[in-house]
Structure formats: structure tokens, C-alpha cells
Amino acid sequence: xxxxxxxxxxxxxxxxxxxxxxxxxxxxxxxxxxxxxxxxxxxxxxxxxxxxxxxxxxxxxxxxxxxxxxxxxxxxxxxxxxxxxxxxxxxxxxxxxxxxxxxxxxxxxxxxxxxxxxxxxxxxxxxxxxxxxxxxxxxxxxxxxxxxxxxxxxxxxxxxxxxxxxxxxxxxxxxxxxxxxxxxxxxxxxxxxxxxxxxxxxxxxxxxxxxxxxxxxxxxxxxxxxxxxxxxxxxxxxxxxxxxxxxxxxxxxxxxxxxxxxxxxxxxxxxxxxxxxxxxxxxxxxxxxxxxxxxxxxxxxxxxxxxxxxxxxxxxxxxxxxxxxxxxxxxxxxxxxxxxxxxxxxxxxxxxxxxxxxxxxxxxxxxxxxxxxxxxxxxxxxxxxxxxxxxxxxxxxxxxxxxxxxxxxxxxxxxxxxxxxxxxxxxxxxxxxxxxxxxxxxxxxxxxxxxxxxxxxxxxx
Amino acid sequence: xxxxxxxxxxxxxxxxxxxxxxxxxxxxxxxxxxxxxxxxxxxxxxxxxxxxxxxxxxxxxxxxxxxxxxxxxxxxxxxxxxxxxxxxxxxxxxxxxxxxxxxxxxxxxxxxxxxxxxxxxxxxxxxxxxxxxxxxxxxxxxxxxxxxxxxxxxxxxxxxxxxxxxxxx
Numbered sequence: 001x002x003x004x005x006x007x008x009x010x011x012x013x014x015x016x017x018x019x020x021x022x023x024x025x026x027x028x029x030x031x032x033x034x035x036x037x038x039x040x041x042x043x044x045x046x047x048x049x050x051x052x053x054x055x056x057x058x059x060x061x062x063x064x065x066x067x068x069x070x071x072x073x074x075x076x077x078x079x080x081x082x083x084x085x086x087x088x089x090x091x092x093x094x095x096x097x098x099x100x101x102x103x104x105x106x107x108x109x110x111x112x113x114x115x116x117x118x119x120x121x122x123x124x125x126x127x128x129x130x131x132x133x134x135x136x137x138x139x140x141x142x143x144x145x146x147x148x149x150x151x152x153x154x155x156x157x158x159x160x161x162x163x164x165x166x167x168x169x170x171x172x173x174x175x176x177x178x179x180x181x182x183x184x185x186x187x188x189x190x191x192x193x194x195x196x197x198x199x200x201x202x203x204x205x206x207x208x209x210x211x212x213x214x215x216x217x218x219x220x221x222x223x224x225x226x227x228x229x230x231x232x233x234x235x236x237x238x239x240x241x242x243x244x245x246x247x248x249x250x251x252x253x254x255x256x257x258x259x260x261x262x263x264x265x266x267x268x269x270x271x272x273x274x275x276x277x278x279x280x281x282x283x284x285x286x287x288x289x290x291x292x293x294x295x296x297x298x299x300x301x302x303x304x305x306x307x308x309x310x311x312x313x314x315x316x317x318x319x320x321x322x323x324x325x326x327x328x329x330x331x332x333x334x335x336x337x338x339x340x341x342x343x344x345x346x347x348x349x350x351x352x353x354x355x356x357x358x359x360x361x362x363x364x365x366x367x368x369x370x371x372x373x374x375x376x377x378x379x380x381x382x383x384x385x386x387x388x389x390x391x392x393x394x395x396x397x398x399x400x401x402x403x404x405x406x407x408x409x410x411x412x413x414x415x416x417x418x419x420x421x422x423x424x425x426x427x428x429x430x431x432x433x434x435x436x437x438x439x440x441x442x443x444x445x446x447x448x449x450x451x452x453x454x455x456x457x458x459x460x461x
Numbered sequence: 462x463x464x465x466x467x468x469x470x471x472x473x474x475x476x477x478x479x480x481x482x483x484x485x486x487x488x489x490x491x492x493x494x495x496x497x498x499x500x501x502x503x504x505x506x507x508x509x510x511x512x513x514x515x516x517x518x519x520x521x522x523x524x525x526x527x528x529x530x531x532x533x534x535x536x537x538x539x540x541x542x543x544x545x546x547x548x549x550x551x552x553x554x555x556x557x558x559x560x561x562x563x564x565x566x567x568x569x570x571x572x573x574x575x576x577x578x579x580x581x582x583x584x585x586x587x588x589x590x591x592x593x594x595x596x597x598x599x600x601x602x603x604x605x606x607x608x609x610x611x612x613x614x615x616x617x618x619x620x621x622x623x624x625x626x627x628x629x630x
Contacts, residue, residue, distance in 0.1 A: 008586050012548045015585075113470035114524075114562050120466075154525040155464075158561050196560050198525055 030080050030147040031066035033269065039064060039259075049229050056234045057259075061225070064259060065267040074202030075157045076147070077265040078210055078222065081256030083129065083143050084267075085220055088254060092133035098218065099126035102159075105213070108166040109191075115162055121155035158198060160214065164206060165191035167213035180205035201263060211240045219253030225268060227261045235259075249273075464523055468493045471565045480570045488618065494519040497533075497618050498569065503577050507604035508536070514616025515572065517565065527559035530572055534616045537600075537607035539581045539590035550585045551575065 036058045043054040067073045067080070086095050103123050107115050125146050132138040146152050168174055174187060180203070181190045194200055195209070202210065211222055221244045225235040239245045244252050250273065257268035424431035472493065475485045482501035487493065496517040502508030514533035520526040532547030542548045552558055553571055584590030593600045 008542055008588075009544065011585055011587075012542045012544075012546060015548070015550065110562050111564075113467055113474070114564065117464050117467045118561075151522070151525075154522070154561075158525070162562070192560070196562055198559075198561055 027066060027068060028148050029068045029070075029150065029153055030076065030144060030267075032144075033063045033065050036061045036064045036268070047229070049231070050227070052233055053227055053235050057225075057227075060234075060270055061257065061259075061268040062271045063269040065269070067264075067266050069264045071199035071201050072157055074207065074265045075160055075210070076153070077258055077267050078202070078207070078214070078256060079157055079160050080143070080147050081222075081258070081267055082214055082218075082220065083125070083147075084140065085254035085256055086218070087129060087133070087136055087139045087143060090133070090136060092130050094218070095126055095130045095133060099123055099130070101217065102126075102163065102214075105163055106166060106170065107162050108169045109188075110162065115159060118155040118159035118162065121152050122159050125152070125156060154198075160210065161195050161198075163213050164209045165195040168195070168209055171212075177205050177208065180208075202265075207240060215256070216241070221252045221255045222258060223255050224258045224260050224265075227259060465493065467524065468519060472496070474564075475566050475569065478566075480566070480573050483569060483573065485569075488516070494521070494523070496565075499616060500573065500576075502608065502612065503573060506577055507601040508576050508608055508612070511536075511608035511612030512614065512616055513612055514618050515569075516618060517568075519565075524561040524563070527554045527556055528565060528568060530554065530568060533618050535607060535611040537589060537604040538576070539579045539584040539586050539593050540575055542585050543589065548585065549575070550580075550583060552583070 039057055040054045043050040046054075065080075067077045086098060099122070103119050107119075125143070128142045128146070129139045132142050146156070168177065168187060168191060178187075181187060185193060190205075194203065195206060207222065207224075214220075215222065222240040223237055223244075224240070225237045227235050230236060249255050249270075257270060259266045259268045420426055421428070423429060426432060427434045427436040429435070472485070472487070475496075479485055482503060484499045486497050488495040488497045496519075498515040498517060500513045500515055502511035502513065512534070513536060516531050516533050518529045518531075520528070530549050530551065532541050532549065535543070535545075535547065537543065540550045549572065551568070551571055553563060553568060579590075579593055581590035581593045589600065589603075592603070
């Protein structure tokens with residue numbers, strides 16, 4: 001009897017513990033818009049497929065918004081994307097019309113008392129957005145704040161689940177989804193055990209249904225980028241509806257971009273269309289804070305792949321930080337022989353634009369800062385010295401602005417060593433832990449490459 | 462706490478048309494999240510003639526988290542812990558099964574159904590479950606003895622989870 005009691009108490013305790021169990025989730029439910037380089041950094045040490053794909057990611061998507069992975073992230077990401085897209089239209093009338101459409105949608109199989117609080121929260125959200133609407137920023141603040149209030153967000157997201165399950169139940173063409181629905185549970189069972197089960201991740205059919213009930217009436221489109229181990233240099237993207245596949249985004253309605261990693265969705269933001277040069281400047285500034293991460297990415301790449309195969313041509317776009325000095329000539333006159341001996345592979349895929357794009361803005365070293373407070377000006381002055389007046393004040397990445405880059409990058413000197421030489425990976429750099437001052441030897445001017453190359457190998461420290 | 466409207470309506474529904482033999486009231490008027498339920502043992506069961514107290518606790522996240530239901534009165538049952546906790550093993554209340562679209566009326570009905578038909582294959586009290594399966598007569602005798610000992614008269618809800626002290630002395 002006594003042991004039985006212990007046993008049952010254990011069981012009860014275990015059950016209680018299971019009931020109370022909450023995985024430790026970090027961060028806000030819906031995070032801030034974050035430069036997508038952060039993803040690249042997070043995968044810098046992952047396996048090469050991920051490294052390659054995440055390095056390519058910032059070329060297409062400038063920012064992402066992390067979404068908490070509590071089992072509702074797909075719902076949360078698409079729901080947030082929908083409201084954000086509404087805000088971006090700037091059309092307060094549309095918000096009102098959508099609110100009316102959503103709250104009048106017939107919810108099947110549940111009494112009103114079950115969902116009225118949820119429906120009310122959706123209505124409140126859309127009222128608040130509408131009220132803030134002339135000011136899109138204020139409307140976004142409302143949205144972010146509501147989506148980060150757990151209680152409010154629970155109500156809103158569950159209403160989306162109910163909309164979706166009601167749509168499925170009420171859809172005479174539901175047979176087209178049957179292929180996705182486990183046969184033994186049927187439509188009703190699927191609604192109960194998948195769509196209406198909180199914390200149950202959205203699946204493909206859930207996304208299709210949510211698209212149909214929520215997005216299709218406003219002509220919105222979902223584009224999902226799959227970050228997985230499938231072969232290929234970039235993430236594969238997939239659009240819902242499939243008719244939107246291959247079309248220019250400008251010919252589509254609002255597009256909600258999602259990043260899918262196995263079992264998780266985040267929101268992505270592509271670069272704005274390359275319409276004006278000042279866009280590019282904006283990106284450059286936004287990359288300022290990533291000096292460290294990019295440096296570490298480079299380091300990791302080198303560790304992973306060895307230096308032999310790395311495409312050094314991309315790095316020629318990077319002006320030096322310290323040792324280069326204003327008066328130092330080598331950039332202007334690379335020795336052809338050293339380039340040949342280096343034999344860069346020009347198409348190497350894991351040296352995409354972020355490096356060329358971001359590294360020029362590396363913070364100058366402290367002493368230099370006093371003389372040259374603005375790193376970009378520094379970069380420019382190097383450029384103008386080396387390639388003369390035909391170079392635009394900014395170096396365009398070929399990925400940001402293909403035509404411009406084509407016209408100008410060909411004039412860039414093809415000297416591949418200054419990057420190493422001037423980085424802290426070089427032992428001659430005072431920031432290197434194994435700092436070794438370099439001696440000036442005039443006879444080595446033509447063979448800088450050989451001098452620097454060993455330091456490239458030292459990166460494993 | 463955006464669910465006050467719903468809890469109020471659910472409470473109204475449960476008080477208006479409760480499952481047979483149940484009466485529902487708030488533990489205190491100021492708190493919608495704790496209900497006291499008095500359950501008459503269903504007829505034609507060993508629990509007939511007993512009066513059981515149930516405590517329903519709604520988490521602040523309700524309905525996004527399951528309510529908790531416990532017996533405040535001791536009961537001899539395979540699915541209720543035989544102690545002062547009175548925890549109930551009810552599938553619908555498990556976190557992985559709970560749906561915000563479920564209603565408390567349904568939960569209370571399920572608790573009553575559990576007294577009519579215990580589920581010995583999903584027990585909290587393995588010994589009682591064994592006895593229920595192997596020696597129904599002995600089980601019923603013990604259950605009736607518990608009723609006579611603990612479940613006569615108005616149930617007491619003192620203490621957070623009720624308890625053995627609620628037994629009639």
C-alpha cells in the first residue's frame with residue numbers, strides 16, 4: 001500500500017510537471033527587423049550547405065524579423081505578415097474592409113462564446129491600425145506591440161486557426177486538400193487535431209488554407225525561402241499560389257516573405273527594388289555594425305575551405321584599414337605575375353556581395369580614427385587615388401546594382417593581397433595577437449602576395 | 462486577461478444548465494478563475510449517495526491553457542489520486558490535448574462520466590485500477606466505504622486543493 005502510494009504520487013507529480021512544463025523560449029514573440037547578416041553569422045560554423053546558403057541570403061533579403069518558435073510560429077509569421085502588408089498598403093479603408101470581412105466570417109462548429117474574445121481582439125487590432133494608419137510607423141508600432149502581448153497574440157492567432165478550420169469545413173472544394181489530410185481522421189479530425197490545436201505547427205495544408213481564407217481575397221502572395229540541406233548555392237523559394245511563381249514581384253500584390261528552417265518560420269524582407277543610388281547608401285550604413293561578424297565569417301570560411309579556392313577578386317574592392325596608408329601605391333599597380341600565380345576562381349559562390357559591400361565601412365583603428373574620422377571617406381579617397389575620377393563616389397556591389405557595377409568594377413585594380421595585409425589576421429597588424437612588425441623591404445614590392453599568404457593560414461588561431 | 466467575457470459566459474452556461482447532479486458557484490465573487498462545483502455521485506455507481514467537491518482553477522492564460530480540476534473530497538477511483546491532492550487524470554485536460562475551443566461544460570461532463578465509467582487503462586492509482594479490473598466487487602465495496610467515510614454532507618473546500626481534512630469527522 002505504501003509503495004503504491006509513492007508510485008501514484010510520483011505519477012501525479014510527473015503529470016503535474018508535464019502540465020506545467022514550458023520550454024524555455026527566448027526573445028520577443030515577434031522581434032525587431034534585423035539585418036539578415038545576423039543569420040549568416042549564426043550559421044557561420046554550420047555545415048557548408050548552410051554556410052553557402054546563408055551567405056547568399058543577404059543578397060536577396062536585407063532584413064529579417066525573428067519569430068518565436070513556440071509551435072505557432074508559422075501562424076504568427078503569416079498573421080503578422082498579413083497585418084504588416086495591410087499597413088504597407090497605406091489604405092485605411094482596406095483595413096476597415098478586411099476587419100469587417102474577418103469578423104463576419106462564419107466560424108463553424110463552435111458557439112460564439114468560445115471565439116468572441118478572439119474575434120474582438122482581431123477587431124481591436126485592426127481598429128487601432130486603422131486609427132494610426134496615416135502614420136505607417138505608428139501603425140507598425142501598434143502591430144508589433146499587440147503581437148508581443150502574449151494574451152492578445154494568443155487570441156488573434158487562435159482566431160486565425162478558427163478561420164482556417166472553418167474555411168476548410170465550409171469549402172465545397174475541400175477535396176483538393178484531402179491528399180494532405182491523414183485519411184483516418186478526416187476533415188473534422190484534422191481541424192481538431194491540427195488546425196485547432198494550439199502549439200501545433202502549421203503544415204503545408206495549413207498554409208494553403210490560411211492563404212485562401214486570409215490572403216487570397218487581398219491578392220497577397222506568400223514566398224517561402226527554404227533554408228535546408230538540399231543542394232544548391234541559394235535557398236530555394238516557393239510561392240503560394242503557384243501561379244505567382246516566376247513573376248516579377250512588382251506585378252504581384254503584396255508579398256509576405258518567409259524564411260523556413262526545418263520546423264520554424266521567420267519573416268524576411270527583400271531589398272527594395274534598385275531604383276535609386278541612395279538606396280545603396282542606406283544599405284551600406286546599415287551594415288556598419290557588422291564589422292565584427294563579417295570578419296569572423298571570413299575567418300570561418302577560410303577555416304572551412306582553405307585559402308586556395310577563395311575568390312580574391314571580391315576582396316579587391318576592399319580598401320585597407322591601416323597599413324595601406326594614403327601614399328601607398330600598390331593598389332594602383334598590381335603585378336600581373338602575382339595575380340596569375342594566385343589564380344583566383346572568379347565564380348566562387350561563398351564570397352558574395354556582403355563582404356564587398358560591408359567591409360569598406362569597417363571601423364578605422366583607433367589611432368587612425370583621429371586622422372580619418374569617416375571610414376567611407378577614407379575608402380573613397382583610396383578609390384579616387386587609385387582609379388581616378390571615373391569611379392563613382394561609392395563602389396557598387398554587382399549584386400545591388402548590376403549595370404553600374406558592371407561598368408565600374410572592371411576598373412578596380414585586381415590586386416588581391418591588401419585585404420589580408422591590412423586585416424588584423426595579419427601578424428603585421430597591431431591588432432593581431434601575434435603582432436610582428438613588418439620590415440620594409442623594397443625588393444619585395446613586387447611579391448607582396450608571397451609575404452601575405454602565410455598569414456592567411458594563420459587564421460586558425 | 463482578455464477572456465473575461467468568455468469565462469463569464471461559460472460560468473453562466475454551466476450554472477444555467479449544469480451536467481446532471483452538479484451545481485457550480487464561484488469560490489469567491491471577485492475571482493472568476495476559481496469555481497467550486499458540488500457533484501452528486503451518479504446513480505447506479507458506487508458513488509451514488511455521496512457528495513463530492515470539485516475545484517476548477519482557470520489559469521490566467523485560459524482558454525489557451527487548460528483548466529485544472531481536482532477533487533476536494535477524497536474518492537476511491539482509479540483515475541483520481543488517493544490523497545489530499547485529488548488530482549484527476551482527464552485526457553481532455555492534458556496540455557497536449559487541450560484546445561481553447563473546448564468548454565468547461567464539456568470538462569465537467571467528462572469528470573462526471575469518469576465516475577460513471579472509470580478508465581482503468583489510464584490510471585493514476587494503479588492498485589485501484591487493478592482491483593477495478595480484477596475484483597469489481599471488492600472495488601465497489603471500497604469505493605462505497607470511502608463515500609460513507611468522506612463524501613457525506615456538504616463538501617468542504619477549505620485549503621487550496623481541498624483535502625482529506627474535508628472528510629466528515
